[in-house]
Structures are given as C-alpha cells and as structure tokens.
Amino acid sequence: MLIGIALAFLGIFLLVPLGAVFVFAFRAGVGAWFAALLQPDTVHAIQLTLFVAVVVIPVNVVFGVAAAWLLARFSFPGKGLLLSVVDLPFSVSPIVAGLLFVLLFGRGGVFGALLEAHGLRLIYAVPGIVLTTWFVTLPFVARELLPVLQAQGCAEEEAAYTLGAGAWRTFFVVTLPKVRWALCYGVVLSNARALGEFGAVSVVSGHIRGVTSTMPLQAEILYNQYDFVGCWSVASALTLFALITLVIKKVAEHHCERPRLRRSERQHP
Amino acid sequence: MSVDVVDLEKSYDTAPIVRRVSFSAPTAAITALIGPSGSGKTTLLRLIAGLEIADKGRILIAGRDVTTTTVQCRGIGLVFQGYALFPHLSVEDNIAFGLRVRKQPREQIEARVTEMLRLVQLEHLRRRRPADLSGGQRQRIAFARALATEPAVLLLDEPFGALDARVRAELREWLTHLHEETRTTTLLVTHDQDEALEVSQHVVVLLDGEVAQMGAPQEVYDEPATPATASFLGASPLKAPSVGGRDAVAFVRPADVRLTRAPLDDVSAGRFGTVERSKIVGARVKLVLRLVQGGERVDVDVGRDEFEALGARAGDVVVLDVRNARVFLGDYAI
Numbered sequence: 001m002l003i004g005i006a007l008a009f010l011g012i013f014l015l016v017p018l019g020a021v022f023v024f025a026f027r028a029g030v031g032a033w034f035a036a037l038l039q040p041d042t043v044h045a046i047q048l049t050l051f052v053a054v055v056v057i058p059v060n061v062v063f064g065v066a067a068a069w070l071l072a073r074f075s076f077p078g079k080g081l082l083l084s085v086v087d088l089p090f091s092v093s094p095i096v097a098g099l100l101f102v103l104l105f106g107r108g109g110v111f112g113a114l115l116e117a118h119g120l121r122l123i124y125a126v127p128g129i130v131l132t133t134w135f136v137t138l139p140f141v142a143r144e145l146l147p148v149l150q151a152q153g154c155a156e157e158e159a160a161y162t163l164g165a166g167a168w169r170t171f172f173v174v175t176l177p178k179v180r181w182a183l184c185y186g187v188v189l190s191n192a193r194a195l196g197e198f199g200a201v202s203v204v205s206g207h208i209r210g211v212t213s214t215m216p217l218q219a220e221i222l223y224n225q226y227d228f229v230g231c232w233s234v235a236s237a238l239t240l241f242a243l244i245t246l247v248i249k250k251v252a253e254h255h256c257e258r259p260r261l262r263r264s265e266r267q268h269p
Numbered sequence: 270m271s272v273d274v275v276d277l278e279k280s281y282d283t284a285p286i287v288r289r290v291s292f293s294a295p296t297a298a299i300t301a302l303i304g305p306s307g308s309g310k311t312t313l314l315r316l317i318a319g320l321e322i323a324d325k326g327r328i329l330i331a332g333r334d335v336t337t338t339t340v341q342c343r344g345i346g347l348v349f350q351g352y353a354l355f356p357h358l359s360v361e362d363n364i365a366f367g368l369r370v371r372k373q374p375r376e377q378i379e380a381r382v383t384e385m386l387r388l389v390q391l392e393h394l395r396r397r398r399p400a401d402l403s404g405g406q407r408q409r410i411a412f413a414r415a416l417a418t419e420p421a422v423l424l425l426d427e428p429f430g431a432l433d434a435r436v437r438a439e440l441r442e443w444l445t446h447l448h449e450e451t452r453t454t455t456l457l458v459t460h461d462q463d464e465a466l467e468v469s470q471h472v473v474v475l476l477d478g479e480v481a482q483m484g485a486p487q488e489v490y491d492e493p494a495t496p497a498t499a500s501f502l503g504a505s506p507l508k509a510p511s512v513g514g515r516d517a518v519a520f521v522r523p524a525d526v527r528l529t530r531a532p533l534d535d536v537s538a539g540r541f542g543t544v545e546r547s548k549i550v551g552a553r554v555k556l557v558l559r560l561v562q563g564g565e566r567v568d569v570d571v572g573r574d575e576f577e578a579l580g581a582r583a584g585d586v587v588v589l590d591v592r593n594a595r596v597f598l599g600d601y602a603i
Binding site for chain 1: 318319320340341342345346347349351353354355356357366367370371411414415418
C-alpha cells in the first residue's frame, strides 16, 4: 500500500513531467526538433555548457578529493573553517553567489579595475561562467567522499605504510579505490549541477546570445520569445544529458564490478 | 633481531599514555604486552611500529636506533585487530603488496606469495577477495602479508580480538606453530592473559602506561610483583592476619580456593564463609561467599563434581581452604 502510494507519487511528480518534456519537444516532429537544436545560438549554448562541465569537473574532483582526505584524516588548525568553506556554496543561494562574483570581479567591483587594467574580463564572459559553476558545484565531491572516508577509518592505509608504501602510493592504491563509488556519485551529482545551473550563471553571464548563453539560459531566452519548439528542444536535450549521465554512472559501476566477477568465475569454473 | 625500548614516553593533550617504559623483547621469541584497556599497550605498539611519534625515549630494532625512522623503513610487519586487508585486491595481491612496493621481480613475487600461502595453509584461496573469507582466514592472510617482506619484527595488535572463542583458540595454537616455523621476533598486544600465557615466552605487564612487571609467563602468573598486577591477573584481595604490626592483604584467585562442609559446632574462625549464591557455568561453578568473620566477599570457582560433592546451598556455611595466596604488606586500597 505504502509502496503503491510512493510509486504513484513518484510517477506523477517525476515521470510525467519528464515525459512531458519529450512530448512537447517532439510535437512538431523530429525534423523540427533537430532544426531547433541546430540553430547557431543553440549549438553554441550546447558547446558552452559542455565546455564548462569539462573544465569544472576535473577541478572539482581534485579539490574535492583533497579536501575530503584532509578533513577525514588529519586534525589541524582551521579544520572547521575548511569544512564551512566546503559547505558554503550549499548554504548560499545561487543568485547571491552570482552577485558575489559580479561584485568582486565586475566593472566597478573589488578586483574589477585590476582585471580591466590587464585587459581581462570575467563577468559577462566565459571565465565568469566557469568560475561561478565551479563555485556552485564545489561541495558535491567532497561531501560525498567525507562520510565514506570517515566511516572506513585508516587501518588499511596504516597497513600500507607498514608494508613500505609511501603516502602517494597509499593514496592511489589503497584510499582511492576504497572510495571510488562515492567519487563516481559525487562526479555525477556535480556534473548534473554544472549542466543545469541557472541562477548563479544567469547573473554573471549577461545573457549574450551565442556568446555567454548556456543551455538553461538559452531555454529561458527562447521561452521568453514564445519560441516553444526551440525552448522544449533545448530542455529535452538537457534532460537527455542528465539521462546520459545516469547511464554513464551505471556503466561505470558495471565495469568496476566485472573484474571481481571474473575472478570468482575463475574460482568456480 | 631484538626490540629494545628505552624510557619511552607519549602523551596526548598532556594526558600521559606511556610513561617511561623500558623493556627488551628477546630475539626469535614471542613477547606479550598485556594490560587492561587504557593501559597504553596499543599506543606502545604503534610507537614501535612508527605509526605514532614518541615524545621522549628511544626504540631499537635489531640494535638499530629507529626512533626517528619512518614507518616504511622500520622493517616491521603489523597485524591489526580488524585485519585491514585491502578489500579491492585479491588475496594474492594483498600478500604481494609489500613486495611490489620493493619492486621485486615478478617471478620472485609469485614464488614468495606461494610460499606465504603455504605457510598459512590457505593456498586454495589465492584468487579470492577478502570479503569471501571467514574472519580466521582473513587474519591468517594478514599474517602472510605482514611476513612476506621478511620483517625483523612482527607486531600483533590484539590479532584474535575480533574472532569468536572457538576460532580464537584454534588460531592461538596455529600462531604457536607459525612462530616455530618462522622464528620471527614477535610482539603480541593482548588484554587476554590466557592468550599471553599460552602463546608467549616473555610477558610484559603494563598498568597505567608503566611496566608493572616482566618475566616468563609462569613466573609472572605465580609471583605477581604488586597488588595491581595480582589483581589484573585475576586475584581478588582479602584481608590477611597482620604481619609484624603491618596490615597484610592476601591476593587469592577463585580457582585456588577449596571448599569443604563446615563442622556444625564452631563457626567463629576466619576461614568459614556463608554461601551467598552459586551459578553453574558449563563444567565449572562460580560461587560468591561472605566470610563469617568480617563479612568480606570471596569469589570461588570450583569444578562441577566438587560442587556437587559439597552439596552446599545458599545460606550454608563452608570451610575455605586457600592455596597459593600472594600476601602483600602495607596499605593498599582494596
């Protein structure tokens, strides 16, 4: 009964809208869908969104793993501060985050004059979008890893040390494999957020079509222009990316499980 | 390949955990570090391993001062209570880990892994993962992994603490055989005195971060040097007749008291006690007695047939015949 209610609820609130996106997108036919996506501005928005994700995710992985490892394994002065910094993007509204960057790096901002003197432009330009997206997605990897690292303790790492392994080898051969699922999940979450981030990016992008417009922004622009086919096409493409992300996660899981299966097969032929 | 610890000290946030500990663990023997929880024995082992840094004092392994040597270069093998095997690696890769770190040639590693698996009698588990193994098997693999790199010293931190009683008893015997084959100098940390007495050739008793006593297992058991040691080794204090005007306390183990039926006429002497309660525990019976004189509590542990022959019930008065009591003079908090 309870399961039935939960499933019905999920169906109504998750699957129906998901389906609706595709129904609306393909209402004018597959040809119209492709045509809408192949508009130069929309193509650029797709490229920009993917570019931002490709830049932001590796940075997040490196920073997230380092931060989680530091927080889980060591106690040092300023540990509480680092923890708060990691959590900051979660607690700050994306709009506020965007405004923060405008105030810091925009024209007339704290570092605005300095940047302008060197001919650099962050706000209303691609670097600003990368920076804000990075800020907004920063906690995911660290937050996914931290509880896993804390729960697992460090006996295996200590065992590796006693066997002669140095800190780097221990980290890559012992620590990282232990947390690979959490890392995978953190990357998926942070990727989803990077692709879909609207608020903060909206503030710093300046909505310049074909230049600083990411996919969510492009969807909004098209919607405001009553270009519903275009809008739904972009929305459905975004949804498609989200689904691809999920599939990648599943495939990765499958690949990581397989060597283990092979080994046990060898054991029982 | 002896281990010598000289005036070792370690504090956490000003709370001393190890206080001026000195002892020597002889070459090719098993030395047991025993003490109750919080006595600093695990910290001491971690100091010797190099996983903790000592505040003061020196550590020598095989005559070499390793006080400032990193854990990687101390030439030790460590076996943890919780196995600490690498869960994503096969048994084979776990054992090979230390050898790969040392960049040994492939064939040599293969041969050594085979040798180690034979040593711990688990050749058939070579390609399994730790998760597929029982607790006892995992710990034997952990021994194999620690011994593969031929450490000068094998350090065991409550190695059988996470196992159930039957497996623990098996592995104690197994460890004795293993040690006969490898003759690696071994330090065994345990809170279980039976384990220490059965497995080791040398015992160091740690109480409150200090060495309370050391010596051969039987010697430490029979002749505890202080009331605290006697108490840790299972004896309970009992007021004894004063000696030369000084108070005396006798430390008695429950198994060292024989009971006989009291004659009905005279119950005034000190060695009479009233049975307060009794509990049959398998082949043994645990009794709680109150001395008729003074009302002190005495715990007694007798065999089942001895108890049945005695036929005593709660409230009955019996005669206590105490053997092997260890008497200490002076004021001791009981």
